[in-house]
Amino acid sequence: MSEKQLPDEVIVGLDVGSTTVKAVVMDPANNDILWSDYQRHETKQPEKVLEFMKTITAAFPNHPKEKMRVFITGSGGTSIAPLIGAKFVQEVNAVSLAVEIFYPTAGSVIELGGQDAKIIIWKEDPNGGKRKIPSMN
Template sequence: MRAYLGIDLGSVSTNFIVLSQNGEVLANIYLRTQGNPIQAVKKGLLRTKSELPSNITISGVGTTGSGRQLAGIMVGADIVKNEITAHGIAAANEVPGVRTVLEIGGQDSKIIILRDGMVIDFAMNTVCAAGTGSFLDRQAERLGLPIEQFGQLAMRSQNPVRIAGRCAVFAESDMIHKQQLGHSMEDIARGLCQALVRNYLNNVAKGKDIFPPVLFQGGVAANVGMKQAFEEALQMEVWVPTQHAVMGALGAAVLARRKTTDSAKSNFRGFKVSDWNFDVKGKQCHGCSNCCEVVEIQGEGQTLARWGDRCGRWSEQIPMQTA
């Protein structure tokens, strides 16, 4: 049976999805990247393989996320796409009429506006990471709460406290202040969710027309407190898709399916890659005043790719396989 693999190599998590020809999810893996993307890809491949029935052949691979190039080189991707497009595609695939996608991940947050299944506008946080998953993680830790329970706790609050949401640093000091005044944990948790939603709507979604249906995805969408805060602020229903945490990977798989339906052979190197030894070397090129930092990826002693050079002097020597 033909199937398609999507990999989203993000800063915080690395996700794998295997999609069948008719769009069924055959495997779904969510891993923490933990600062070691190569290890995460290898581990993910191993786990994906163990979850798949033996009669599956991977006929196409797509990669996305901030580490998409690296993941693409490692596994031999047929398509390498930015995460904005991947998330948009996945959302349109899940809910065909979707018009707004709110996406909050580990280090970034974005809004994607779609009409008739097409991305027509988007925005991504630029100079501030307030309101992203990492910030929530840290605050949950400060409150001594497991992040998984954060949303449930916020839902119990009847009387949320007001926390300044413009800047993450001040939100934190504001929150500590409220804590010291003796406010209950759930009121603070809900107040924090509301602050983050305000921050998101003011910074990322500034000037965009938000029309239903609204989809909320990314790792933070698991937080029911955030979903509720969005619904309150937008005064409309917000949907969280079942695959919310792995939407990037889903989009990559959909793209891979589109790309390879007619072309004969996939570039996929096979699951054996999980046993390969990968080595990354960085060096500074002194060919000109740019002093580019060139990165070289080696797999099983063979140079697979080089990048980082502006002129192409190093990368040209090895044709990329993802073209």
């Protein structure tokens, strides 16, 4: 995507897990993925996050940093978020939000991570809508 086509604001998402870091840059207006990567961090979570942030900045050189909203999740996200000015989102909430946007008819999700497993079940709420029931080991 050329700089001329970039949206005014982008969302940067980082998932800092026990073995890998995943990163994505998205257009919040239409959820288009503008850039993504997935790499092992070899026990160097902060270094890999910094590497990703430098790569993202280089990939979007004319995009102002203040127009990049950064969110982070995962087992390593809590301690790294304040260091890079990111908002931390708990893993189950991050998975729930993504599923509700991209797969709104899903009834359940099982996510197996490096440290734990998560299951989220959506049930019809008698008062309308759906109620989510999350569980982690």
